[in-house]
Every structure is written in structure tokens, then in C-alpha cells.
Amino acid sequence: MKQKENPLKDFLLKGHLRYMPGVSVDNVIFGFHENQLKVLLLQANTGKFWMLPGGFVQKNEHIDEAAARVLQTRTGLDNIFLQQFHTFGQPRRSSNKALIETFHSLEVPYDHDHWLLQRFVSIGYYALVEYEKVHPQPDELSRACTWHDLDKLPSLLLDHKEIIMKALEELRLRLNYQPVGYNLLPEQFTMKNLQSIYETLLDRELDRANFSRKILSFGILDRKRKHFTGGAHKAPFLYSFNQKKYFRALEKGLGRDF
Amino acid sequence: MKQKENPLKDFLLKGHLRYMPGVSVDNVIFGFHENQLKVLLLQANTGKFWMLPGGFVQKNEHIDEAAARVLQTRTGLDNIFLQQFHTFGQPRRSSNKALIETFHSLEVPYDHDHWLLQRFVSIGYYALVEYEKVHPQPDELSRACTWHDLDKLPSLLLDHKEIIMKALEELRLRLNYQPVGYNLLPEQFTMKNLQSIYETLLDRELDRANFSRKILSFGILDRKRKHFTGGAHKAPFLYSFNQKKYFRALEKGLGRDF
DNA sequence: TATGAATGAGTCAATATGACACAATAGTAA
DNA sequence: TTACTATTGTGTCATATTGACTCATTCATA
Numbered sequence: 001m002k003q004k005e006n007p008l009k010d011f012l013l014k015g016h017l018r019y020m021p022g023v024s025v026d027n028v029i030f031g032f033h034e035n036q037l038k039v040l041l042l043q044a045n046t047g048k049f050w051m052l053p054g055g056f057v058q059k060n061e062h063i064d065e066a067a068a069r070v071l072q073t074r075t076g077l078d079n080i081f082l083q084q085f086h087t088f089g090q091p092r093r094s095s096n097k098a099l100i101e102t103f104h105s106l107e108v109p110y111d112h113d114h115w116l117l118q119r120f121v122s123i124g125y126y127a128l129v130e131y132e133k134v135h136p137q138p139d140e141l142s143r144a145c146t147w148h149d150l151d152k153l154p155s156l157l158l159d160h161k162e163i164i165m166k167a168l169e170e171l172r173l174r175l176n177y178q179p180v181g182y183n184l185l186p187e188q189f190t191m192k193n194l195q196s197i198y199e200t201l202l203d204r205e206l207d208r209a210n211f212s213r214k215i216l217s218f219g220i221l222d223r224k225r226k227h228f229t230g231g232a233h234k235a236p237f238l239y240s241f242n243q244k245k246y247f248r249a250l251e252k253g254l255g256r257d258f
Numbered sequence: 259m260k261q262k263e264n265p266l267k268d269f270l271l272k273g274h275l276r277y278m279p280g281v282s283v284d285n286v287i288f289g290f291h292e293n294q295l296k297v298l299l300l301q302a303n304t305g306k307f308w309m310l311p312g313g314f315v316q317k318n319e320h321i322d323e324a325a326a327r328v329l330q331t332r333t334g335l336d337n338i339f340l341q342q343f344h345t346f347g348q349p350r351r352s353s354n355k356a357l358i359e360t361f362h363s364l365e366v367p368y369d370h371d372h373w374l375l376q377r378f379v380s381i382g383y384y385a386l387v388e389y390e391k392v393h394p395q396p397d398e399l400s401r402a403c404t405w406h407d408l409d410k411l412p413s414l415l416l417d418h419k420e421i422i423m424k425a426l427e428e429l430r431l432r433l434n435y436q437p438v439g440y441n442l443l444p445e446q447f448t449m450k451n452l453q454s455i456y457e458t459l460l461d462r463e464l465d466r467a468n469f470s471r472k473i474l475s476f477g478i479l480d481r482k483r484k485h486f487t488g489g490a491h492k493a494p495f496l497y498s499f500n501q502k503k504y505f506r507a508l509e510k511g512l513g514r515d516f
Numbered sequence: 517t518a519t520g521a522a523t524g525a526g527t528c529a530a531t532a533t534g535a536c537a538c539a540a541t542a543g544t545a546a
Numbered sequence: 547t548t549a550c551t552a553t554t555g556t557g558t559c560a561t562a563t564t565g566a567c568t569c570a571t572t573c574a575t576a
Contacts, residue, residue, distance in 0.1 A: 020280045023347075023379050059377060063347030087345045087381050089281075089321030119317060121281050121381070123345050173435065175516055192554090202516060209556080210534060217532090232543035233553035258433055258460060450523090467525080468565060475563090490574035491522035 007140055009106045016115040019056035024122045025067040026054035026160065027082065028167035029075070031131040031147055032184065037200050038147035039164055040136055041154070042074060045143045046105075047098050051157040052164070053145070054122065067125040075145050076137035081183060082125040085170040088163060089121040126167040130184050172202060177253040179220050179246055188224055188238040191215070218254055220245045265398055267364045274373040277314035282380045283325040284312035284418065285340065286425035287333070288459075289389040289405055290442065295458050296405035297422055298394055299412070300332060303401045304363075305356050309415040310422070311403070312380065325383040333403050334395035339441060340383040343428040346421060347379040384425040388442050430460060435511040437478050437504055446482055446496040449473070476512055478503045 029040040041050040055070030057063055067082045096117050103110045110117070131147065138145035148154060150168070153161060181189075181197055195211045215221065224238040287298040299308040313328035315321055325340045354375050361368045368375070389405065396403035406412060408426070411419060438459070439452055453469045473479065482496040 020377065020379070022278045022280045057347065057379070060349045062349055063345065063379060066347075084345065087321065087342065089315065089324075089381070091318045091320055119278065121278070121315070121321060121379075123347070123379070173511070176435070177431070190554095198516060206516070207534065207536090208554085209536085212555085214533085228542075230543075231553075232551065234541040234555075236554060253431070258456060258464070448523095465565065465567090466523085467567085470524085472564085486573075488574075489522075490520065490576095492524075492572040494523060 006106065008102070009108055012103065012106065012108045012110075012114075012116065015056070018058055019115075020059055021115045022118055022120055023057050023063075024054055024120045025057060025063060025070055026052045026088075026122045026124050026163055027067055027071045028052060028124065028126040028164050029071070029077065029080070030126065030128045030167075030171070031134070032197065032200060033131040033147065035196050035200055037150050037168075037203075038131065039150055039153070040075060040077075041146065041148050041156075042138060042142040043144040043146075044141060046102055047157075048155070049098075049157040050148070050154045050160075052160045063123055064125075067123070071127075074139045074142070077129065077134050080127045080129060082127045083174075084123060084125050086124045086163075086166050087121060088124060088159060088166075090159065091119055122163070124163050124167060126171060128171075128180065128184050130186070133183075133186075175201060179218065179241075179249045179254065182241050182246055188227075188240050190227060190236040190238060192236060194239070218249065220249050264364065266360070267366055270361065270364065270366045270368075270372075270374065273314070276316055277373075278317055279373045280376055280378055281315050281321075282312055282378045283315060283321060283328055284310040284346075284380045284382050284421055285325055285329045286310060286382065286384040286422050287329070287335065287338070288384065288386045288425075288429070289392070290455065290458060291389040291405065293454050293458055295408050295426075295461075296389065297408055297411070298333060298335075299404065299406050299414075300396060300400040301402040301404075302399060304360055305415075306413070307356075307415040308406070308412045308418075310418045321381055322383075325381070329385075332397045332400070335387065335392050338385045338387060340385045341432075342381060342383050344382045344421075344424050345379060346382060346417060346424075348417065349377055380421070382421050382425060384429060386429075386438065386442050388444070391441075391444075433459060437476065437499075437507045437512065440499050440504055446485070446498050448485060448494040448496060450494060452497070476507065478507050 031038045031040060040053060042053050043050050053071055053074040055066070055074060057066040058069075061069070064082065064084065067084075068080070071080060071082065072078050099116060100110075102108075103114075136145040136147075150164070153164070156164075175198070180201070181194055184197055185193055191212050192208075194215065195206060195208065198211065199206055220242055221239045222242045224240055226235040227238045228235045289296045289298060298311060300311050301308050311329055311332040313324070313332060315324040316327075319327070322340065322342070325342075326338070329338060329340065330336050357374060358368075360366075361372075394403040394405075408422070411422070414422075433456070439447075439455055442455055443451055449470050450466075452473065453464060453466065456469065457464055478500055479497040480500045482498055484493040485496045486493045
């Protein structure tokens with residue numbers, strides 16, 4: 001029996017049979033830690049640049065499914081609600097220098113028609129995850145899969161920094177008509193937990209009382225018992241998202257102006 | 259000198275040299291007529307289905323430019339502000355039956371690897387235009403390029419109906435934080451003109467006084483002289499968009515909740 | 517000059533927002 | 547037990563916004 005090929009080599013040689021040419025997906029995964037917004041990045045075995053967990057679309061696969069599969073494959077994160085937010089299509093998105101080096105080092109024959117050397121359009125998805133709940137694992141092409149502060153991003157591949165910034169911008173816009181937090185918080189949480197998320201996403205402080213009033217007016221929360229932290233102060237109530245109402249609000253929006 | 263090829267035949271044979279495989283753009287052009295929202299559709303010479311003015315992305319072209327070029331080429335409409343709103347990527351978007359008939363009728367050789375028979379992802383753009391201002395002309399592939407009522411759409415190709423509906427949905431959402439009307443109205447217009455646009459887009463009536471108050475509060479309008487229509491009633495003021503403020507609002511948004 | 521239609525401007529109650537105040541805890545220290 | 551502190555639930559209050567109206571004005575026509 002033939003020895004297993006190098007998976008990267010296999011991908012370079014046979015990828016064109018499996019994947020759509022010219023189309024990729026890039027996932028911007030936001031996570032929280034100590035009230036800081038983080039983004040999940042991969043670092044390839046072969047390069048020093050960091051990158052978003054992105055990949056390609058199979059020839060017979062919905063792009064939404066592709067985004068989810070790519071995320072699962074490259075980071076191990078599963079069952080994450082991904083939201084498409086923008087498609088990026090500058091003509092020379094990709095620099096092929098590193099790629100061509102890889103061809104040489106793996107002794108893979110190629111020419112300028114090779115599918116990976118073509119220009120790609122990338123469909124951007126974002127998601128919000130609870131930092132503590134997930135355990136990112138790099139795939140075999142990557143040596144690292146770790147969280148990075150948004151204000152201390154390392155050197156990023158191609159236009160991935162632009163993609164991250166656009167994702168954040170769109171996310172902030174949608175905060176006005178979409179609820180947030182479902183998979184960001186444990187089953188039960190305090191109002192302060194939720195407020196911290198909004199404050200972190202918006203990068204500014206919100207008034208405690210007003211925030212509470214507004215969120216409760218959306219009617220997507222159920223109040224539970226009290227939560228005794230052991231802190232020397234009044235115990236806060238716990239809340240949970242009313243799933244039905246939460247997802248209805250995700251679909252229908254939280255009420256409009258016009 | 260060789261006779262000019264059939265342009266369609268030329269496109270089928272050589273398109274793969276010029277265009278990205280697997281990626282297309284589709285434009286949803288909304289227009290107004292008698293307070294009705296219309297959408298611009300093409301009908302191919304060879305088929306009975308109507309379609310959005312869509313096309314392909316050149317190998318070295320920004321997707322935004324592709325959308326504008328495609329629109330210009332296929333409908334004659336130029337200098338239109340197109341807004342990307344969603345990318346559609348179900349795996350079997352395209353039915354190739356009609357296409358294969360075309361291959362046969364033009365006696366173009368093909369196999370299942372032909373670039374046009376591959377699965378396509380389509381990037382959706384929308385725009386709003388003043389019905390009276392533009393004069394759509396079908397390209398040589400099409401026998402018609404006409405406006406259609408949204409509530410009386412003809413049979414549409416592929417998923418184009420879904421694309422139109424999504425465009426309208428996104429447009430309505432953006433009405434809450436983006437100004438509308440710049441290229442929809444003449445240089446000067448009445449408050450009623452503008453209100454009609456909003457009413458048509460939202461498909462519901464708005465209170466005259468409240469609408470005026472709200473729009474004026476955005477601070478994107480300059481009041482001009484009065485306009486004497488000849489009607490037997492008080493003459494309305496004319497307004498014009500303050501370009502600087504209008505486009506700043508397009509960029510920055512019209513004020514948020516959180 | 518009277519009339520009808522549409523407009524600019526205003527009223528007013530209901531609601532939402534932003535900035536605070538204050539009493540009610542839960543633990544800790546005395 | 548009792549003070550003390552941090553944090554929370556709730557309330558207030560001025561201000562802004564919204565939705566549903568009214569009303570006088572003004573234009574062309576009869």
C-alpha cells in the first residue's frame with residue numbers, strides 16, 4: 001500500500017478537482033477574554049504571517065456550509081453561528097511568492113495556470129464565541145491557532161486586516177437590530193456579563209441602569225434566581241436568553257425607526 | 259479579412275481567458291415610476307425567462323468595478339452607485355439546460371469541464387435610479403431590457419427572484435442608517451417627492467409632518483426657493499441634498515442607538 | 517372673491533433616552 | 547452584633563423623539 005501523501009502536497013496537486021476555483025471563504029472569529037475582544041488567527045507551518053481561518057468552497061457545497069466546514073477543519077470549532085458580512089474582491093488579493101516557494105520545496109510541478117495561483121474572491125463570515133468555551137486546535141497545515149487582541153494584531157496575510165476591520169464594523173452596525181450574546185455567555189449570566197459584551201464590542205462604556213432597561217425592553221431575556229458570587233455586595237439576578245424570542249429577534253430584527 | 263464572429267459564440271469559446279471562473283455579479287436595479295418600485299430585467303434573445311443584468315468578473319478587475327461594467331454593458335446604465343449586499347452560493351444555482359442548447363445551436367464544442375457549465379457563486383449589488391433619468395438598452399445578447407413591478411415579476415432565471423427579495427430586504431434595513439435619494443431625484447425636489455420614495459421602498463404610508471421633521475433632523479438637506487407647480491394649492495419648498503453632508507452620512511451612518 | 521387642495525408649522529400626549537440618586541443587599545472587619 | 551464597602555435593583559427627572567393630530571396659509575381656478 002502506498003504511503004500517505006503529504007496532505008499539503010496532495011492539496012496542491014488535486015485541490016482543483018475538489019474545490020471551486022477563484023472562491024474562498026474567510027472567517028473572522030471574535031472571542032472575549034478579560035473584557036477584551038480577541039480574534040482567532042492561524043499561523044502556517046511554512047510562514048511567519050498570521051491569517052484568518054479561511055479555505056475553499058467544494059464544488060457542490062453551499063458557501064455557508066463551506067465556511068462552517070473550513071472553520072471546523074482549521075480550528076476545531078464546531079457548531080458556530082457564522083454570519084456572512086461582505087465579499088472581498090480586489091484583483092490582486094493574493095501574493096503568490098510564499099505559495100511558489102511551497103511548490104518548489106514540495107517539488108510539486110506547477111505553471112501559471114495552477115488553480116491556486118489564480119486570483120481569488122473571498123467571502124467573509126464572522127462569528128462571536130465564548131473564549132472559555134472553545135478550544136481552538138490548529139490543523140496540520142498550521143503551527144498555531146491562537147487568540148489575538150484587536151489592538152495588537154500581528155502581521156497579517158494579504159488583506160486579512162481589512163477583513164477583520166470590516167467585520168467589526170458590520171458587527172457594530174448589526175448590534176442595533178440584532179441581539180447578541182447567545183453563544184457568548186453561559187446558559188445563565190448576569191446583566192453585567194451581557195453589558196460587558198456590548199461595551200467591549202462598541203469599545204465604550206454604557207450606563208448600567210439604562211443598558212438594563214433597554215435590553216429588558218427587547219423581551220428576549222428570562223430572569224432566573226439570584227447568583228451569589230461570594231463578593232461583598234448585593235447578589236445579581238441571573239438571566240438566560242429566551243431561545244424562541246432570541247431567534248425570532250435575530251430573524252425579524254429588534255424594531256426599526258422608519 | 260475574417261468575418262466578425264457571433265459575439266455569443268466568441269464569449270463561449272474564449273470567455274475563460276478573460277473572466278474568473280465560478281464568480282458572477284448580479285445587479286438589482288430599483289427604479290421608480292408612478293410611485294411604484296420597479297426592477298430592471300433583461301430577457302435573453304434565446305430564452306423566455308427574464309434575468310437580472312449580471313455578468314462575469316474579469317481576471318484582473320475589482321468586483322465592484324465588474325458590477326459597474328456589467329451594468330453598463332448590459333443595460334447602458336452608467337455612473338450608478340452600486341451597493342454590495344449579499345453573496346449567493348447555493349451549489350446548484352445554475353441549470354445548464356438552456357446553455358447546452360445554445361452550445362448546440364451555435365455548434366460550439368464543449369465538454370462538462372467548460373467554464374460556463376461549472377457552478378457559480380454570485381455577488382449581489384443593488385442600486386436605486388430615477389426611472390425617468392435612465393434609458394435602459396438591452397445588449398446584443400438580449401431582446402429586452404425593461405422595468406417590472408416587484409409585485410408582478412415575470413418568470414425569472416435561477417434564483418434571481420430570491421436575489422431581488424434579499425436586495426429589497428437589505429435596502430430597507432439600510433434605510434435606518436443610510437440616506438437615500440441622491441440619484442433618485444432631480445437636483446431639486448420637494449419633501450413630498452422624497453417621502454414618496456420612502457413610502458414606496460417601505461411599502462407603507464408615512465405621516466407627512468413627522469417625515470419632514472425626521473428627514474430635516476438628519477441635516478442633509480438644503481432648502482431652496484419655492485416651487486410653483488401650477489397646482490391649486492400652496493407651493494412647496496424645494497430642497498437639494500447637501501452633497502458633503504449626504505455622503506458623510508452614507509459613510510458614517512445617521513446615528514445609532516447603542 | 518370664494519373655493520378646494522396641499523403645504524408649513526405647531527400642539528400634545530406617549531415613549532425613549534441619558535444622567536443620576538438611593539435604598540437594598542452580601543460579604544468582611546470590628 | 548454592628549459598622550463598612552462594593553455592587554446591585556430600582557426610581558427619578560429633565561430632555562429628546564415619536565406618532566397622531568390641528569390649523570392657518572397659499573396657490574390656482576371657478
